[in-house]
Amino acid sequence: MQQSISRRLAVKYFCGGAAAALLPSQTKTSNIESTSRIKYIGDDFYTINGWVVTKQDLHLSAQR
Amino acid sequence: MLLPFDPTESHTAEYDLCIVGTGPAGITLALELANKGLQILILEAGGLDYTAESQDFYECESVGHEGWPKLTRLRFFGGTSNHWSGRCRPFDASDFNRPSVNSLPGWPIDYSELDKYLAPAMKIIDIDDSGGFKPISTTTFDGHFYPDKSAQSPPTRFKEKYIDEIKNNPNIHCFYNATAVDLGLDSHHISVQSILVRHYNGGQTQFKAKTFILALGGIENPRLLLNCKSQIKEGLGNSHDMVGRCFMEHLNVSLGSFIYKNPDQSSQMQFYTDAQFSNAYDIGQSNVTLSIVKTVKSYGRTRAIKNFFKNLACEMELSEKIDYLSDFKCPGMGNISTLMEQSPNLHSRVMLSAQRDAMGLQRAKFDWQLNDYDRNTIKTIGQQFAKDFQKAGLGNVKLENFVIQASDENTIKFSRHAHHMGTTRMSILPAHGVVDENCKVHGLDNLYIAGSSVFSTGGACNPTMPIIQLCLRMVDHLVKKSTFPVKT
Numbered sequence: 315m316q317q318s319i320s321r322r323l324a325v326k327y328f329c330g331g332a333a334a335a336l337l338p339s340q341t342k343t344s345n346i347e348s349t350s351r352i353k354y355i356g357d358d359f360y361t362i363n364g365w366v367v368t369k370q371d372l373h374l375s376a377q378r
Numbered sequence: 379m380l381l382p383f384d385p386t387e388s389h390t391a392e393y394d395l396c397i398v399g400t401g402p403a404g405i406t407l408a409l410e411l412a413n414k415g416l417q418i419l420i421l422e423a424g425g426l427d428y429t430a431e432s433q434d435f436y437e438c439e440s441v442g443h444e445g446w447p448k449l450t451r452l453r454f455f456g457g458t459s460n461h462w463s464g465r466c467r468p469f470d471a472s473d474f475n476r477p478s479v480n481s482l483p484g485w486p487i488d489y490s491e492l493d494k495y496l497a498p499a500m501k502i503i504d505i506d507d508s509g510g511f512k513p514i515s516t517t518t519f520d521g522h523f524y525p526d527k528s529a530q531s532p533p534t535r536f537k538e539k540y541i542d543e544i545k546n547n548p549n550i551h552c553f554y555n556a557t558a559v560d561l562g563l564d565s566h567h568i569s570v571q572s573i574l575v576r577h578y579n580g581g582q583t584q585f586k587a588k589t590f591i592l593a594l595g596g597i598e599n600p601r602l603l604l605n606c607k608s609q610i611k612e613g614l615g616n617s618h619d620m621v622g623r624c625f626m627e628h629l630n631v632s633l634g635s636f637i638y639k640n641p642d643q644s645s646q647m648q649f650y651t652d653a654q655f656s657n658a659y660d661i662g663q664s665n666v667t668l669s670i671v672k673t674v675k676s677y678g679r680t681r682a683i684k685n686f687f688k689n690l691a692c693e694m695e696l697s698e699k700i701d702y703l704s705d706f707k708c709p710g711m712g713n714i715s716t717l718m719e720q721s722p723n724l725h726s727r728v729m730l731s732a733q734r735d736a737m738g739l740q741r742a743k744f745d746w747q748l749n750d751y752d753r754n755t756i757k758t759i760g761q762q763f764a765k766d767f768q769k770a771g772l773g774n775v776k777l778e779n780f781v782i783q784a785s786d787e788n789t790i791k792f793s794r795h796a797h798h799m800g801t802t803r804m805s806i807l808p809a810h811g812v813v814d815e816n817c818k819v820h821g822l823d824n825l826y827i828a829g830s831s832v833f834s835t836g837g838a839c840n841p842t843m844p845i846i847q848l849c850l851r852m853v854d855h856l857v858k859k860s861t862f863p864v865k866t
Binding site: 361 | 634761764765768774775776777778779782783
């Protein structure tokens with residue numbers, strides 16, 4: 315899914331702060347596995363599978 | 379005068395100056411100095427056109443990262459300018475204010491020493507003086523990145539543009555098919571008296587000159603110095619084992635991909651690191667380029683691939699280029715590439731191989747290495763850029779894994795820009811480099827080096843412009859030092 319996601323969907327997800335929605339396996343794997351894919355890179359920014367997201371993005375994702 | 383070298387002829391006259399190499403540096407120096415009345419000898423190892431026989435002399439033994447040392451250079455009249463892309467950018471003032479990198483001192487000269495030669499250098503490579511250096515985009519990320527400013531040379535092919543001037547200048551004798559194989563020193567080993575030149579057929583003869591300049595590029599300059607061991611076993615200018623060390627390239631790092639928030643945004647953007655940012659983190663400078671393939675439609679890449687093959691200059695890094703194109707997952711998405719400064723590093727170097735070329739000279743052994751400083755530059759710039767891109771509301775970035783976490787060299791996706799620098803670096807002390815602030819080899823009275831091999835640090839600018847600026851500066855130095863009448 316991540317490899318073939320359309321641009322329209324990618325923008326929609328990002329603009330909505332739902333970066334994690336790009337990661338299909340996140341809902342299917344354990345909490346430990348999904349947490350390990352999140353890296354803090356400073357200044358309230360994180361990466362999830364390489365995608366750079368803000369703290370707010372993560373917060374919104376968690377609320378979904 | 380432009381003639382094929384005939385080794386059966388003897389040459390007893392002493393020239394004012396012998397220049398080895400006919401790339402942008404050699405031709406600039408020759409014409410400027412000949413026009414001031416000096417008698418110039420130019421030696422070009424190759425012929426007037428490309429031949430496989432000549433190009434074979436650029437074959438290297440490569441033991442480090444792949445830098446394509448044979449394919450990135452051209453060994454015939456006009457040198458590598460025969461396939462130069464033409465992008466120009468001068469150094470920044472900040473490049474000359476760095477006290478040391480990896481415990482090696484930075485440039486021993488001030489930025490103003492080069493800046494005053496910018497306008498005449500632009501003329502030599504056909505950049506409109508009024509055009510200047512213009513940014514292609516205007517977005518600034520305060521304190522970290524500003525729009526990069528470059529200028530485009532047509533590009534100037536030095537052979538096409540200057541060959542007639544060389545041919546018709548009465549003060550120039552230019553011989554091609556003439557490979558310099560050794561420099562003869564006086565008995566005290568403090569000045570060069572002659573140069574031994576060999577033809578492909580094995581014949582050879584000596585030429586004499588008052589002053590010698592090597593203008594052979596970042597790999598051949600050290601290679602020739604190291605091969606000149608008939609009188610000094612470690613080679614010329616190498617009393618501190620610095621010849622060939624500190625080989626630097628500009629790193630083309632694929633930092634990741636991006637997607638613009640605005641679907642109509644399709645322009646290329648280029649940024650340059652702010653000196654405050656690079657100083658604060660003690661990292662190198664970098665150009666960061668965002669490229670987008672807007673013609674990719676319905677996920678079919680036929681047209682892009684067709685154009686790609688049409689424009690393919692050579693077979694270099696074919697698989698990487700295909701990967702680059704196939705990385706585009708959807709229209710509006712692009713890749714982030716760089717022209718990133720590599721630090722001077724004693725372990726990244728050009729040495730002599732045990733293998734010999736057809737003239738009997740030892741081939742270059744090419745060992746391109748990155749170090750922790752470079753890895754930190756890649757990581758810091760990549761992460762900061764992604765954050766700034768997002769903060770500015772431009773869209774989102776996906777970084778490569780090696781930008782996010784500690785990585786060894788082998789996992790970093792990078793390639794070369796064909797900018798070979800630093801192997802005869804400029805320094806005040808011979809312990810830190812090979813040439814002094816006038817590009818004269820330490821310990822030798824009359825041997826000079828021209829070209830990017832003298833760069834103390836490489837900045838993140840394409841090297842041709844600073845090479846020409848340094849040559850014009852050398853012209854002034856040689857005229858000032860000259861003991862014979864020169865036209866002003």
